[in-house]
Amino acid sequence: MQNLLNINAHLLASVNGVLLDPTSRVMQNFLEVVAKYGTPEAINRKHREARKMENLFKHVQERNPEALKDLHWLIAQRDRGAFISVAEYRHKVLGEAAQHMAFKDDLAVTLEVSALQYFPWVRVMAEQAIANRTLMPGRYIAVRKMKESEADGDLPAIVAALDIIGASFVETLDTKGTDGSNPHLGGAATITGYFGGIGQPNDHALQWLDEFLYYYT
Known part of the structure; x- marks a missing residue:
């Protein structure tokens, strides 16, 4: 049964043939977008610099x-x-029994907030967690327009806050196709289009790459 998982070397060679084809318009377009931001090493270096707390604070200040x-x-x-702490929370909920229970921390559930849209909510959430002795979520998802969030300073403030905690x-x-370019959104196939990218115009892959690298660096 396990041999069914074998990847045929010929198929891998076909993939490499596409990626390394110097005449491929798709790959040339891809590399042109990446080149706007530098080499992979330079891109990752810019990202590390951008995520330093002092630089995030600088953007927030501005x-x-x-x-x-x-x-x-x-x-x-x-x-x-x-x-x-998690240990204190377990004791709060379970009492003394928590000291004698085994917890599968490797299978722990992550508390997630979807969606975190505006920075001021972070402090309100933290104040309530402290006052009520409840856990803070460990993962946050935002769906607000990136350009809007960047322009009013919420984006760097949120990133800094979540790095802090x-x-x-x-x-x-x-x-993401919500501008009307993806016909699957708004109907039964919304998840297919929104998360799977099915139905997106071909040039959206390059637009997404460009936008991602812009915010990454």
């Missing part, structure tokens, strides 16, 4: 300075141990 006080407040709460963050790029 576009949304009011958010800085909430970011500093969040750092202070984290550093003083204001948030309940150690949470993961997913942004929905604007290139």
Whole structure:
């Protein structure tokens, strides 16, 4: 049965043939987009620099300075141990029995918020978690328009806040077919079109790549 998982070397060679074909218009277009941002090493270096807390704070200062006080407040709460730990939360819910129970941490469920749209909500959420001794979610998804969020400074503020608390963050790029270009959206096949990309115009793949690298760097 396991041999059914074998990938035929001929098929891999066919894939490499497409990726390495110097006459392929698709691959040339792909490489032209990437070249706008530099080599892979340069792109990753720019990303690491952009995600440094001091650089995120610089962007917040430029576009949304009011958010800085909430970011500093969040750092202070984290550093003083204001948030309940998982062990403390287990004891709160289960009592003394928690000390004698085995938890499968490798199969832990991730609390997720979908969707986190505006930065001010982060502090409200944190204040409630501290006051009520509840857990903070560890993953956040945003679907607000990226350009709008970037322009008013919410984007760097949210990224900084979630880095402060150690949470993961997913942004929905604007290139997703909701501008009417994908006929599958809004109907029974919405999930197919929205998440699978089926029905997207061919050039959307390049637009998505361009947008991704813009925000990545």
